[in-house]
Amino acid sequence: MTPGRKKLIVGNWKMNLSVHEASLYLHKLSDKIPVRRDVEVVLAPTLLALQPLSLQVNRRQFKLAVQNFYWRDHGAYTGEVSAAQLHSIADYAIIGHSERRHTFHESEKDIRSKVQAAVRNRIKPILCIGETASERSYGETNDVLRDQLTSGLANLTSDDLETLVIAYEPVWAIGTGDNANPSDVHGAVKVIRNELKHLYGTKATEAVRVLYGGSVKSSSAADYLAVKGVDGLLVGGASLDSHAFTEIVTKAHESTTEAKT
Ligand code: PGA
Numbered sequence: 001m002t003p004g005r006k007k008l009i010v011g012n013w014k015m016n017l018s019v020h021e022a023s024l025y026l027h028k029l030s031d032k033i034p035v036r037r038d039v040e041v042v043l044a045p046t047l048l049a050l051q052p053l054s055l056q057v058n059r060r061q062f063k064l065a066v067q068n069f070y071w072r073d074h075g076a077y078t079g080e081v082s083a084a085q086l087h088s089i090a091d092y093a094i095i096g097h098s099e100r101r102h103t104f105h106e107s108e109k110d111i112r113s114k115v116q117a118a119v120r121n122r123i124k125p126i127l128c129i130g131e132t133a134s135e136r137s138y139g140e141t142n143d144v145l146r147d148q149l150t151s152g153l154a155n156l157t158s159d160d161l162e163t164l165v166i167a168y169e170p171v172w173a174i175g176t177g178d179n180a181n182p183s184d185v186h187g188a189v190k191v192i193r194n195e196l197k198h199l200y201g202t203k204a205t206e207a208v209r210v211l212y213g214g215s216v217k218s219s220s221a222a223d224y225l226a227v228k229g230v231d232g233l234l235v236g237g238a239s240l241d242s243h244a245f246t247e248i249v250t251k252a253h254e255s256t257t258e259a260k261t
Contacts, residue, residue: 007225007252008165008209008232010042010065010126011239012094022049025242026056032246035061038256040232041249042092043239047081054089065092065126068100071113073121083114083121093118094234096128096152098171108151115152124163126234127152128213129192133172141170142191149195158204165209166192167234173214175236182223185212189229218247225255 017025022045033041035058044065045053054064066089070080083093095118096111111127118125129148131141149166156164168188173180180188189210196205212224213234224230232252238244 004207005209005231007039007256008042008211009039009245009249009252010044010092010094010167010211010213010232010234011245012044012065012067012097012213012234012236013046013240014067014099014236015046016240017046017049019049019052022046022053023056025240026053026062028242029245030058030061032242033061033249036249036253039249039252044092044094050086051089059091063091064089065094066090066123067094067097069093069114069117071110071117073117083117083123086123087121090123092124092126092165094126094128094167096148098128098130098169098174102132102171108148111152112154116155119156119160119163124165126165126167126211128167128169128234130169130171130173130214136170136172141188145188145191146195149192150199153199158200161196161200161204162207164207165211166196167211167213168192169213169234175215177215179215179217179220180212182227185224185230186227189227193229216248218244218251221248221251222255225252 042063042065044067066086069083069086070077073082073084095114100106115125115127129145131144135144170180192210196208209231210229211232211234212230216233216235217238
């Protein structure tokens with residue numbers, strides 16, 4: 001593990017669990033996952049459950065993430081919730097997730113505006129980037145990663161980078177069970193780190209954590225966590241299984257203890 005970068009495991013519950021179920025599930029996870037100094041665990045419940053869970057959660061044990069928000073702070077935007085309203089409820093925000101890019105047609109401009117809104121409201125952005133199956137087949141992965149990174153981070157200063165998290169999530173691997181090969185993840189993470197250095201310099205990018213996401217299971221977590229430059233995982237499906245998610249957090253803890261020995 002790179003000194004100073006704490007491992008990060010994010011559970012993205014997507015549009016699952018009612019408010020009541022989410023509360024029970026948080027209770028269950030609280031019993032299973034101990035507070036660990038070397039691993040930060042972030043839960044991203046449905047927006048409706050975020051506020052009640054923010055009152056229930058022990059923030060030393062879990063941080064909370066919002067799955068989506070609108071980038072303006074206030075105004076006549078019926079049905080939307082802003083980062084300004086989420087400040088002090090959400091610690092992190094997932095931005096640019098492939099389901100938002102592809103199902104809801106979010107543009108690069110939307111994504112960039114959301115990153116800026118999160119930073120402006122002191123919510124840590126988790127910017128998701130990744131290539132589609134067809135981009136991959138045309139050998140465009142590295143270009144896609146560079147483009148999404150440059151565009152998503154436009155207008156951020158190097159000071160803003162301190163709280164930034166990048167999640168490498170190949171679109172074809174999300175929710176498909178078709179997970180990426182650790183050596184491909186290694187290549188992608190290298191491209192991401194090099195591009196960050198190119199944009200902001202080595203020093204400013206040291207604090208940025210880079211995650212892998214896409215069909216992570218408890219059985220594959222350790223392989224990704226062992227990849228150089230990977231600081232954690234963004235977990236969808238397996239985060240809804242308390243046993244699997246606990247195992248994944250344990251693997252993250254073990255990866256830091258192994259790195260120290
Ligand atoms: P998955 O989702 O683990 O179910 O593939 C990952 C994600 O959406 O971030």
